[in-house]
Ligand SMILES: Cc1ncc(C[n+]2csc(CCOP(=O)(O)OP(=O)(O)O)c2C)c(N)n1
């Protein structure tokens with residue numbers, strides 16, 4: 158019996174293809190400086206997925222499902238949202254324009270219709286896998302009980318499968334027993350530059366099967382299948398199966414006459430199969446040969462519906478045609494192809510669209526408008542338009558539970574102790590913390606937390622070493638109530654999991670407070686995924702430790718240099734570098750609060766600090782034990798730590814120099830101050846806790862003044878205001894000197910910036926600090942050079 162949905166779906170598919178093509182064509186004409194190469198990619202890729210997207214959104218998806226659409230299918234996605242009444246005509250007209258519909262679907266810019274942003278290929282794919290694990294986590298903890306379990310779905314370009322992060326995620330998903338996940342590969346055998354290598358599909362099939370996935374291949378549509386059943390059909394199938402990808406693509410581009418010639422050359426005079434070809438005219442033959450599984454609605458629906466009631470992860474490999482139904486279909490250069498005016502006119506005519514009626518939703522439809530409207534009203538996906546959920550704020554105590562600290566401690570140690578204390582405290586917010594780490598749980602001091610709060614797994618399992626009564630400091634019990642998600646060593650996975658955890662309130666209606674740890678230098682390994690997480694406005698605390706050449710014995714490969722600059726430059730991420738554990742506690746408290754603030758408001762142009770909008774936080778920590786100050790944490794100091802700096806020693810009125818330091822080099826800066834005190838007047842010591850926020854506030858205040866708010870003043874401007882004009886500034890940190898180098902520009906003080914510019918090496922701490930000139934001798938020498946005066950008595954000859 159034929160499917161009653163098919164007539165409406167056929168009309169909608171036609172509209173999706175038309176609207177997507179028109180959106181692109183129109184945008185390209187609106188903006189003469191647009192990059193035709195990229196816009197073209199949208200056209201062909203959207204056509205390639207038009208059938209599958211139509212089937213998903215208008216028949217298969219449920220409101221609780223979440224989807225990552227491959228970047229270049231953006232226009233087809235927008236067309237669907239438009240047909241569903243969730244995207245405006247103005248935004249489509251303004252596609253790729255200022256505040257128009259985004260080239261690549263974006264959660265933050267397009268709004269709640271987009272579940273996962275895409276753009277950097279591969280990341281959206283992995284995000285669906287980790288989002289599914291987060292959904293499991295939320296359910297296992299008994300939250301969001303009234304929410305139906307959704308399926309996480311990624312639409313993937315076949316060339317996108319070259320991205321390694323997908324395979325890292327696949328492996329992790331297998332370990333964690335991922336469920337409710339569909340990956341749909343748009344197997345159009347074309348990338349941006351090339352045609353897919355022969356045999357790719359069998360490799361992919363074998364790979365997914367090896368990881369326990371169900372594999373569904375959509376190769377032939379209904380037309381081809383019935384042709385195969387005709388006399389000679391088997392020969393045609395054998396020919397297609399043996400046909401190289403590039404030849405098939407080129408014939409798809411050339412059309413019916415070329416198909417006939419080629420097929421006759423290779424299958425002519427062979428009895429029934431030749432007759433099978435001969436009885437079709439050129440158009441029929443072209444239609445038959447392009448009837449691949451991914452463009453045949455009944456095949457697509459069958460495939461999806463056959464997997465509807467099974468939780469096992471499934472990959473659908475759908476044979477498609479890049480540019481399907483457009484004059485550029487199949488051409489290897491079509492990623493850069495745009496339809497010409499003439500081609501567009503023909504396409505318009507074929508779609509029955511009158512000039513001036515291009516945006517009319519049902520223009521040219523072969524069914525009465527009301528019938529399509531009625532169909533749209535009852536599609537399962539349309540039943541609940543709310544996609545961006547919310548969850549109440551989890552209150553954070555004014556002061557985090559304080560661990561017993563020793564006089565000598567590192568920030569990394571302090572981090573572990575604070576978290577362990579939070580675990581012990583029984584405070585309600587502790588239950589919402591979820592930690593994760595790519596195989597560096599113990600070495601980033603998360604062990605104490607894990608001992609108390611266990612590892613997460615859907616199934617309970619005891620630590621074998623404990624069961625065997627073998628002494629060990631760490632208890633690795635897995636439980637559904639566990640609060641640590643242990644990952645294999647793949648920093649990409651860490652950031653993508655953090656990205657999914659940090660969107661849990663919006664995706665699953667449950668607020669989580671995610672904390673991820675890794676070694677600071679390996680931020681670079683997952684940097685694009687970190688950027689992607691921030692771009693989606695995901696919320697988490699990233700704790701990167703150890704860092705810098707302070708990790709002296711480890712050598713260049715393990716010592717980070719540029720990460721403080723990453724912290725400053727990364728939008729959506731507030732970066733801190735504490736020296737002392739009491740500062741760290743203030744920063745962590747701030748982070749748990751800041752990550753929950755609403756992201757709806759535009760950043761405040763006056764303060765620029767996105768304090769009202771919130772964001773994620775990055776803490777750069779160290780394993781170097783430092784003498785801890787004995788002091789009370791006043792609200793003023795606490796605020797200054799959050800704002801980015803405070804005077805550890807206030808400069809006098811005639812200060813000749815100040816030293817501004819960040820992080821683990823505090824003892825060197827303090828020692829230098831001690832040695833300089835007698836020979837330089839009124840010297841001050843500035844503790845910079847966040848170069849990032851300090852700099853952002855300064856930039857914002859300048860911008861505010863330029864726009865007429867004459868009294869706008871930033872934290873750093875207030876701090877430096879008392880310094881005399883001739884006062885020199887020496888900055889120092891275990892990281893790139895540019896991090897603090899800008900301080901001199903704030904009020905025009907002569908500045909010398911110390912730090913690390915070249916790969917580190919092994920050695921003792923003293924040797925390395927000396928080598929890079931960030932020891933107290935180096936600091937004193939810099940002060941002497943910048944604030945000339947009588948020789949500093951304690952300065953050894955260098
Ligand atoms: C990380 C990353 N590298 C490069 C690109 C540029 N790029 C966009 S799409 C694409 C390949 C497209 O091929 P495929 O995934 O098969 O999709 P199709 O074009 O067939 O629709 C490339 C290289 C990108 N968007 N992201």
Ligand SMILES: [Mg+2]
Nearest residue numbers: 315316347348
């Ligand atoms: Mg492709």
